[in-house]
Amino acid sequence: MPIPDPLSLWHDLEATVRHTLTHNELAQGGLLIAALSALAVQARTLPATALNHLKGRFTITLDVQGDDAAFPWLAAWLAAQPVGRHLRHLGVVTRFNEQMGGQNLTLGVDRDGDDVNVRLVPLSGQVLLRYRGHWVLARPARTQRQIAGSSAAGFNHSLTFRMLASARPIIGELLRDAYDSTAGRSDGRVEIHVPEYQGWTLAERRPARPLSSLIYAETLLDTLSGDLNAFFRDRDWYAQMGIPYRRGYLLHGPPGNGKSSLVAALAGQFGLNVCVLNLATPDLTDDRLTGLLSTLPRRALLLLEDIDAVFLGREPRAPTVKLSFNGLLNALDGVAAGEGRVTFMTTNDPGGLDAALIRPGRADRHVHLGNATPEQIAGMLRRFWPDWTEAQVRDLAQRVPGGLLSMARVQEYLLERRADEAGVTHDWATLTGTGCPTRLRLLPAG
Numbered sequence: 001m002p003i004p005d006p007l008s009l010w011h012d013l014e015a016t017v018r019h020t021l022t023h024n025e026l027a028q029g030g031l032l033i034a035a036l037s038a039l040a041v042q043a044r045t046l047p048a049t050a051l052n053h054l055k056g057r058f059t060i061t062l063d064v065q066g067d068d069a070a071f072p073w074l075a076a077w078l079a080a081q082p083v084g085r086h087l088r089h090l091g092v093v094t095r096f097n098e099q100m101g102g103q104n105l106t107l108g109v110d111r112d113g114d115d116v117n118v119r120l121v122p123l124s125g126q127v128l129l130r131y132r133g134h135w136v137l138a139r140p141a142r143t144q145r146q147i148a149g150s151s152a153a154g155f156n157h158s159l160t161f162r163m164l165a166s167a168r169p170i171i172g173e174l175l176r177d178a179y180d181s182t183a184g185r186s187d188g189r190v191e192i193h194v195p196e197y198q199g200w201t202l203a204e205r206r207p208a209r210p211l212s213s214l215i216y217a218e219t220l221l222d223t224l225s226g227d228l229n230a231f232f233r234d235r236d237w238y239a240q241m242g243i244p245y246r247r248g249y250l251l252h253g254p255p256g257n258g259k260s261s262l263v264a265a266l267a268g269q270f271g272l273n274v275c276v277l278n279l280a281t282p283d284l285t286d287d288r289l290t291g292l293l294s295t296l297p298r299r300a301l302l303l304l305e306d307i308d309a310v311f312l313g314r315e316p317r318a319p320t321v322k323l324s325f326n327g328l329l330n331a332l333d334g335v336a337a338g339e340g341r342v343t344f345m346t347t348n349d350p351g352g353l354d355a356a357l358i359r360p361g362r363a364d365r366h367v368h369l370g371n372a373t374p375e376q377i378a379g380m381l382r383r384f385w386p387d388w389t390e391a392q393v394r395d396l397a398q399r400v401p402g403g404l405l406s407m408a409r410v411q412e413y414l415l416e417r418r419a420d421e422a423g424v425t426h427d428w429a430t431l432t433g434t435g436c437p438t439r440l441r442l443l444p445a446g
């Protein structure tokens, strides 16, 4: 470890103390801080039991662990407090489309049109702050931990708030304030969680996509949301019948036809979040998968993406795969599998899947989402140009043979030409039969 230059260290320290005493709104509290520091020094000479007794008698400690849902709210809240600026060991949390509290900095808009925000969160240190007439000592901390079965190391984060026993009533207010100023703003958004070590971490909070913005075969959306509705409504019935209260769906079809979008939109409609897990995640062992399925966040749909990527039948596709096929089945329907869990599995190639993985009970409904039909293309054209007449829409849509293009491809083509209705009409008027996909792909924009 490099040895710090004592002179620069001294200047740094001196500047910090001077700044704290002159700019800090707690300057008046300087005496108190000094008194507390002196007390703390004295306290070190007391036997540990006596010290703990004193602490327990006169103070309250609120401990929040990093894997608790309240942790991000409280960390953001602390960073947003004026004294939070004096915490000198910070970390960066990056979020898309999320305006959380704390010292948010909007970096710009990425290629998907999402706002990219970074937020500074305190990692260690301590500050004394005044909250609702009480002194609160806030102490963020992180400790390194080894991850079982992996050479990688992770960190445990925690936040501790210590206050005098008389301050107990402000704890609820503090939690509510932190929630209101951060998580409370996310109403109507869908949270996307991804695996992190043994648990899940929030990766993104995005506006819920309306189901009406997705265009599938006529009855598909109604059937699926009706099925989910019945599942959530009939919890007691499942219990009476002794049937495990779980529901599984297999969404299959070529890429880009709305499998992932459908899960996110259904989550938005039912006020749920999504936990996305790719079975090809490195280091995914049987134990880790079981752990992940038993610690799913509340009110979350589980999305197992590309389930064909890891096993061909029951055999691992690569020697690096640590998950076993039986481990996957056990995790899906073992005791720890989670009551009330709704699982969506997606695949482009259902042919390569073992029947056991997608049998009823694990995947109760199989839904094929194929390439765009003329009706779906018509639906997409109506969304782009709501003023077009029905005859105009139908005339163009039936020129593209059904089943050749993915909906993502059609969407991209129309997006590029959204300001050029005449160009689209002209291009499509000359489309013929099977030449269509290449032609759509190669036509120059504009």
Ligand SMILES: Nc1ncnc2c1ncn2[C@@H]1O[C@H](COP(=O)(O)OP(=O)(O)OP(=O)(O)O)[C@@H](O)[C@H]1O
Pocket (backbone or CB within 6 Å): 213, 214, 215, 216, 254, 255, 256, 257, 258, 259, 260, 261, 262, 348, 407, 408, 409, 411
């Ligand atoms: N049926 C649809 N209606 C409207 N838009 C769609 C539809 N299908 C796909 N899209 C659009 O195409 C893009 C890709 O869709 P999505 O990622 O959901 O497809 P996917 O089937 O999950 O693909 P993959 O198998 O590659 O993961 C999205 O931006 C979505 O808006």
